[in-house]
Amino acid sequence: MNYNKKTVKDIDVKGRKVLLRCDFNVPQDKATGAITDDKRIRAALPTIQYLLDQGAAVIACSHLGKPEPSFDKWAKKQAEKGKDPASLTKEKWEKTLEALCMEPVAKRLGELLGRDVVLAGDVVGPDAQAKAAALQPGEIMLLQNTRFEKGETKNDPELAKAMAGLAGADGVYVSDAFGAVHRAHASTAGVAAYLPAVSGFLIEKELEIMGGALADPKRPLVAILGGSKVSSKIGVINHLLDIADMIIIGGGMAYTFAKAQGGSVGTSLLESDWLDYCNEMIAKAKGKGVKLLLPVDTQCAKEFSADAQPELHDTMSIPDGMMGMDIGPKTIEEYAAAVKGAGTVIWNGPMGVFEFANFAEGTRAVAKALAETDAITIIGGGDSAAAVAQLGFADKMTHISTGGGASLEFLEGKELPGVACLLDK
Numbered sequence: 001m002n003y004n005k006k007t008v009k010d011i012d013v014k015g016r017k018v019l020l021r022c023d024f025n026v027p028q029d030k031a032t033g034a035i036t037d038d039k040r041i042r043a044a045l046p047t048i049q050y051l052l053d054q055g056a057a058v059i060a061c062s063h064l065g066k067p068e069p070s071f072d073k074w075a076k077k078q079a080e081k082g083k084d085p086a087s088l089t090k091e092k093w094e095k096t097l098e099a100l101c102m103e104p105v106a107k108r109l110g111e112l113l114g115r116d117v118v119l120a121g122d123v124v125g126p127d128a129q130a131k132a133a134a135l136q137p138g139e140i141m142l143l144q145n146t147r148f149e150k151g152e153t154k155n156d157p158e159l160a161k162a163m164a165g166l167a168g169a170d171g172v173y174v175s176d177a178f179g180a181v182h183r184a185h186a187s188t189a190g191v192a193a194y195l196p197a198v199s200g201f202l203i204e205k206e207l208e209i210m211g212g213a214l215a216d217p218k219r220p221l222v223a224i225l226g227g228s229k230v231s232s233k234i235g236v237i238n239h240l241l242d243i244a245d246m247i248i249i250g251g252g253m254a255y256t257f258a259k260a261q262g263g264s265v266g267t268s269l270l271e272s273d274w275l276d277y278c279n280e281m282i283a284k285a286k287g288k289g290v291k292l293l294l295p296v297d298t299q300c301a302k303e304f305s306a307d308a309q310p311e312l313h314d315t316m317s318i319p320d321g322m323m324g325m326d327i328g329p330k331t332i333e334e335y336a337a338a339v340k341g342a343g344t345v346i347w348n349g350p351m352g353v354f355e356f357a358n359f360a361e362g363t364r365a366v367a368k369a370l371a372e373t374d375a376i377t378i379i380g381g382g383d384s385a386a387a388v389a390q391l392g393f394a395d396k397m398t399h400i401s402t403g404g405g406a407s408l409e410f411l412e413g414k415e416l417p418g419v420a421c422l423l424d425k
């Protein structure tokens, strides 16, 4: 996949209308609708400010949550969940849509920018059209939740065309929603068929650093893979085996590897369907001369609980009735040494159940090793990014990817529709 894409710096936007896809999918308080974390809105500010300073008129858009735009489908889904069909009224459905309106986002964006943000009452309807037509250079408006349109997730060309039409004949499309580039939706990919398409600064940075590390890494490239399940990381392991010099395994997936190698893993997380796959990956690593490290020791617990007392065992001989919860001290030492000697480290997946203080040490120690190494350090995956932030090492990393699912698909080497649709440099 080509990661070398044109950016807002490669196109003249002065006096033009820019349809800007952002990732404003922010967490909200269920009861009040208040935004509980505005990080994603803040992250979009540099691109927005640049476009406004350049004299563009900005038509921003994003999805928010998972509204169901069809009443019939909504009612069917609710009924399947066991809700009483008589209670499934149009009014109730409309309330679920109202809860996902862009008002709080427009308000917060306006506060952060220190200027008015015009909010459209629809996505491509008469209100959006009138407001887009009246928008002047240096002004910004926000469309309603793109997923209010049935065609959004289906990448309907009619919807894409109508969205692009808001920017007019001389319009430009700028994509800065890295968190959504793995989805081929109308607003993330479809619109690029109708407007010249470039990236904003967020996507530019993701492509430069993560794309760079995958295409032409500073070696040795060490990939640290953890998290809960092998099955959710098969693509990542397989792809990174093609490009990395060393693969380090931690987290819950380590026990399926250990079992596959003839170990006993007690009640640890185990995916029996993936034992052969683990052995295939070990064989692939051998064949390619890639070092593959498994944890040698493991902090175990009798039950999956925050108060469980840690007990140290060899990973290959975890007693019956005990489960692996975190990597042990010998493993930590070995993994930290590997990180120290690396040119690039890509990390996806916590080393243990870091949410429990008793089992956070492995993840903390690996994060600390990353913070202290001279290597380029890249964090992908939602829980991994949260762990690094929670442990206080976020500002010590070269790059923490802003997209959970998108960063995983990136590491799988998959083509990302929201990137592929942008103009090549």
Ligand code: ADP
Pocket (backbone or CB within 6 Å): 226, 227, 228, 229, 232, 250, 251, 252, 253, 269, 324, 325, 326, 348, 349, 350, 351, 352, 353, 354, 355, 380, 381, 382, 383, 384, 385, 404
């Ligand atoms: P990411 O979102 O970064 O890709 P994952 O979703 O794959 O990461 O995994 C994160 C989860 O893995 C965490 O909630 C963590 O508690 C869990 N995990 C790590 N080690 C273990 C383990 N030994 N047993 C069970 N769960 C684990």
Ligand code: MG
Pocket (backbone or CB within 6 Å): 381, 382, 383
């Ligand atoms: Mg996760």
